[in-house]
Amino acid sequence: MTPRIKDILLSTDFGSEVMTRGWVRSRRDSKSGFCFLVINDGSCLADLQIIVDESIPGYHESIGGLLTGASVEIRGELVESPAKGQNVEVKATEIHLIGSCPPEYPLQKKRHSFEFLREIAHLRPRSNTFGAISRVRNRLSFAIHEFFQSRGFLYVHTPIVTSSDCEGAGEMFTVTTLDMENPPKDSNGKVDFSHDFFGKRSHLTVSGQLNVETHCLALGNVYTFGPTFRAENSNTSRHLAEFWMIEPEIAFCDLGGDMDLAEEFLRHLLGVLLEDCAADMKFFNDRIDNTVLATLEHIVASNFERLSYTEAIDELLKAKSANFEYPVKWGLDLQSEHERWLTEKVFKKPVILYDYPRDIKAFYMRQNEDEKTVAAMDVLVPKIGEIIGGSQREDRHDVLVARMKELDLNPDDYWWYLDLRRYGSVPHAGFGLGFERLIQFATGMQNIRDVIPFPRVPNNASF
């Protein structure tokens, strides 16, 4: 295995021989007989400085080829750095060009706009920001599994392709092998999906929730963590057509337990970042958003604010100075401006709203005693807004069927979901966390397209 720069920088074994491989970030020549070579290998934000003296073999033949972007292998002696900016550096004894890099390399030794970097998504992981994003994303992914696994949750793989068009969480992408130039038609002239691969119209999943409930009612606490697809024509800095979602489902649990888990989960993940990604987080605080470190530290150290939808409406009605564009009235859904007011202005921390009016929420959410609200909850955070949406599920067969009919849903389409309520139903609850929104919030990155390696949005699935 190639040694990583992250480890070399921590070493104090001066005088020892080291080898490193990576990509040239910068070269500063001195005509007085040596040059500074700055190497990054992605293992950490920091670069490794190499001192290359012209006395080493092949210096004059190869040094000119070590342009920004070139890949190199360096062997040399680990030494204590006499200058500021780094503790250790490497005095090269051998330099090898692995892959040259011509001068038209798009990633220059300067600051680039995120818009431009998006157009070179195949090269942007070599930039400081996207290297940091990649490491944070990786650490959070692992922390999510650590969190659930250490609490006995089972990881369940719910399907990507689904033939139940009853998930109701948004527009879906159709998956088909039919000849789009000449599709089979039925007697009404409509496309006949009975000839399609799965024998009926199929889609990419918009949520693993309905499927994962089956395993919750068999194995206890479970979670999913996978790609999710929404064909909504959403053009915002907070929406992707393909994103990753974490959906735990907790058995024998009510909405209170659901909120407890959501809060503990978020605080745990952000705490891990502060602990294990300190250098990258400092970079985001220095270069992207100078409030992220203070925000994360505050969240880890304090409880979320919890209030019911009804209390939130009262709070918003008191906010005379807000001049909301949209009306505030019990029974209406809260707008972005309302949610942000609560989380940014009133409480200045994450807020969990619960017990929403039944008419503005999904069919599967459990109806409360008042018959006006359902046991739903949203976690709101500053700048992003909704980061988690969840609920206690309706576990009473007759109530669920009645609610479906009320909404003109055909219970026959949901037969297996209803079976869970016929055979040994139990109270259960869960939520969905948008992974990219979590990364956005944690890093301060303004556009969600810059926290996923290859963003898919309307009119763009490049790379």
Add this chain to the structure above:
RNA sequence: UCCCCUAUAGCUCAAUUGGUAGAGCGCCGGACUGUUAAUCCGUAGGUUCGUGGUUCGAGUCCACGUGGGGGAGCCA
């Protein structure tokens, strides 16, 4: 999908009421230096997003298209 803004050198941007296309950074050449996105001097680099229109004349004004950004809705 709706509203607003926007597209000029490899990148980031400037160009007055419509009148010969400019800078910084990067590249290349040179100078200098235990340097830190080094610094200094110089060279090269352009079908001003596309199509059409107005005009003696369009980077600039108008229409349509496409890409990008911000906001809204939908939501995670």
